[in-house]
Amino acid sequence: MLRCGDGSLYTGWSTDVERRLARHRAGTASRYTASRLPVELVLARPMADRGAAMREEARIKRLDRAAKLALIAAEGRAGAPPEGRVRVTGVVRA
Numbered sequence: 001m002l003r004c005g006d007g008s009l010y011t012g013w014s015t016d017v018e019r020r021l022a023r024h025r026a027g028t029a030s031r032y033t034a035s036r037l038p039v040e041l042v043l044a045r046p047m048a049d050r051g052a053a054m055r056e057e058a059r060i061k062r063l064d065r066a067a068k069l070a071l072i073a074a075e076g077r078a079g080a081p082p083e084g085r086v087r088v089t090g091v092v093r094a
Contacts, residue, residue: 001035001041001042001043001044001060001068001071001072002021002024002039002040002041002042003039003040003042004032004033004036004037004038004039005036005037005038005039006036008036009065009068009069010030010032010033010036010039011057011060011061011068013047013050013053013054013056013057015050017041017044021039021041024039025037025038025039029042041077043071043072045075057085069088
């Protein structure tokens with residue numbers, strides 16, 4: 001999950017979080033984040049596979065803003081994913 005410069009939250013998934021974050025910061029990953037720079041990674045979660053990552057992305061997107069903020073507060077900033085894992089993040093599919 002990303003926090004955009006205007007305070008909005010953006011949710012997606014990627015298999016390469018650092019690459020996608022760099023694209024978001026460069027303004028080339030999505031129109032939404034490009035118009036709301038800068039962006040900050042605030043939540044990333046390891047997932048077993050792409051299907052699980054997409055389901056978790058959909059679940060998080062259904063949450064209201066308060067629930068998303070509570071999720072960020074509860075889990076804090078995420079570190080690097082375990083090898084061979086997909087992370088649900090604030091980035092969209094490549």
